[in-house]
Amino acid sequence: MIRHVKCLQIDEDQLRILLTHAEQALWDPKLQSISFGLLKTIVKKKLTLEELPQVMMRLAELSIKSDAIPVRVQSRKVRRLHCK
Helix, strand or coil, rough: CCCCCCCCCCCCHHHHHHHHHHHHCCEEEEEEEEHHHHHHHHCCCCCCCCHHHHHHHHHHHHHHHCCHHHHHHHHHHHHHHHHH
């Protein structure tokens, strides 16, 4: 929903909740695809929050340490989007 709506205003508390859920979902293999989609949307919409760099560091860690190749690839894609 966030990805497709152009005039959506998300306040800091709502973004913090979304980011917290996305971060927690990163460690659950069943929810990782949702988490990566949400993080990509947050980064593409250039939504900022002081916790975002910490989440990106955890993604960097995941992109190296994960046993699953798709998880490493998705982690790197989100990180690349964030660094642009």
